[in-house]
Amino acid sequence: MPVNLAPLQAEKLLPVKGISLGIAEAGIKKPGRKDLLVMRLGEHARVAGVFTLNRFCAAPVTLCRQHLLSGQAIRALVVNTGNANAGTGEVGMAHARQTCAELARLLDCQEAQILPFSTGVILEPLPVEKILAGLPAAISNLKESNWFDAAHAIMTTDIQPKAASSQIVLGGKTVTITGIAKGSGMIHPNMATMLGYIATDAAIAPALLQSLVKHAANQSFNCITVDGDTSTNDSFMLIATGEAEAAEVTDADSPEFIALSRAVTDIARTLAQAIVRDGEGATKFMTIEVEGGKTQAECRQVAYAIARSPLVKTAFFASDPNLGRILAAIGYAGVADLDVSLLKLYLGDVLVAENGGRAANYQEKDGQRVMKEAEILVRVQLGRDEAHATVWTCDFSYDYVKINAEYRS
């Protein structure tokens, strides 16, 4: 079961002016499962995104990049679950193009004004006919209030849907921010995660929108890992419809941009943490804070070494304070000149290690107490300089093996 992830309440998800969502059952997944989502954008909408750096990136990711570069205004996004359309070669590209062309025809726009997304199994042909056949039903269902159903429609091995909303006031006008995301396995985003969408009705200049989506990704999706596997389909999109009647935000130093940046990043972080809380087989949620590094990059290296270690993750699952495994992970993280005698390791509020060994006052029962919690903070002080980084992850349980051994059955 997801770790401290409250069930999603439909009424807490606020519509965003200028974006409507339509859901359909295209028959890609089992009967009764919504598996197709269309997001239609108003005429003032601007879209920016970041995508996986996986070299085997999916056909829709390649096409999204092309369509965004074409400079044409994006009119709609289309998402299918049940098949990733990755590792599908030229045929996969043709399928993604067909999907865009058909949706463009139905919405009376150009193919390059559509952004396609897919998630699911890799290396199997996309059942494109089912998607084409499902599009009219999704379009007839388009509503501004459909975020709750949309969050459900993009799920794969997720147990719970992930979504969040907030409002801020910009220049006297209320602006809404709502986002959805999915993902539970193959989670180690390198640019963004499979799949996150945040929309706001604020108006933002294109260059600022692009810098904001990168910033938000780096503070959220790029700080999580479930299994260390970077997906072929990771995509995180930020949509600004500009329909809140608030003045366009054009200055990166303005209080309006700072407020909007904080609000978007908060939503992105909530969604990213929700993905970890619902990580495959997760029973615990761990925050790994690494402080006192020379660079943020080395702090991230250390944090990810801990967060990815199967030995650390199984010890957390067992609530066993076998904390030498954390020291081992720090030691192999690749910080070549690390002086372990300066390092301090805290588990929650408990000082576990210093001076290269176990802290004098550390007692097993104190470590045990913290390990039994569902939310655990691991704090490492490197004692080198001022840089820091935070990574969120979950534990490794029997259910992780079960879910992934039986994924296609």
Place this chain on the structure above:
Amino acid sequence: MPVNLAPLQAEKLLPVKGISLGIAEAGIKKPGRKDLLVMRLGEHARVAGVFTLNRFCAAPVTLCRQHLLSGQAIRALVVNTGNANAGTGEVGMAHARQTCAELARLLDCQEAQILPFSTGVILEPLPVEKILAGLPAAISNLKESNWFDAAHAIMTTDIQPKAASSQIVLGGKTVTITGIAKGSGMIHPNMATMLGYIATDAAIAPALLQSLVKHAANQSFNCITVDGDTSTNDSFMLIATGEAEAAEVTDADSPEFIALSRAVTDIARTLAQAIVRDGEGATKFMTIEVEGGKTQAECRQVAYAIARSPLVKTAFFASDPNLGRILAAIGYAGVADLDVSLLKLYLGDVLVAENGGRAANYQEKDGQRVMKEAEILVRVQLGRDEAHATVWTCDFSYDYVKINAEYRS
């Protein structure tokens, strides 16, 4: 159960002239478990070793490095299981020194002529009194024929002991090579693995011995992974006692050195593969061959990305040819300019992927057939140049989680 790892037969392990082994029950592990090993060397013996690059390396690793650098002839090695003496700070160093000093006193030599090794749990104080008290029993047990018991005495979570022997003829004289190793979890050696010892009665010049131990490690222990966790205690030692009456090998280009190098490397590879076959929870043994790279380093990167992926490892456990997971791992391995359209993926003799997607003739049942085997070859052709690399690994099962969740209970 270990994968295709035949039970060790005592009579197949050949004694090596000039090295005797003594085993004792020091009471570090449960009653009835041998946990202390002394290896005593003849006066002509030379020793070379490689050690973990983990910055949290264990106290005995630090002391081994110092003693080898001191240039004094090594007289004995001492190994305890049940406690790694890692993450133990200055106290750990003092404990390792005490162990060496006491064994030196008993064998009438200098402290710097002893090499200490430990394996087991990290971050807990070494029960040094038990080790000191156990040394006399180990010494009274010293025999050239004790390799079989020695292989047992260094085990931790290993199910089966690992050892191998061979003989070659050098300049008309028969030379013996015998090695033992242990390790089952925290296996992702970066220099050598926790713990490997190979002895020969050949005579080898010191510089050649050092180059040979590095070569053998790079072709064996440095090509395996179980869980991606590099241990704090990895040590691989090569001992040449020089008592076979064969002439000293001093020329790196001589047929004698080439024959010896091949024989030592073969034993090292057998031991390294035995560690993977007995990897924690292993049910399958996988060979990952990556060919056609620009450099060996990038081939290793790709092979390790596949070998470390929990998604790939759980698919192998389930015999599920969900092979898109392998493409995803290749894609995120970090080869920035990889052209996926040139890549070919084979599972055993089955061509799975080419031209960026599924091979035209690939059928699920062919993949399924290979996945059901206990020994599986994954072959990746990068289509870039001539470099290649091989990595051995095992799958990820329920038992992996069970073993590591219950390690200390």
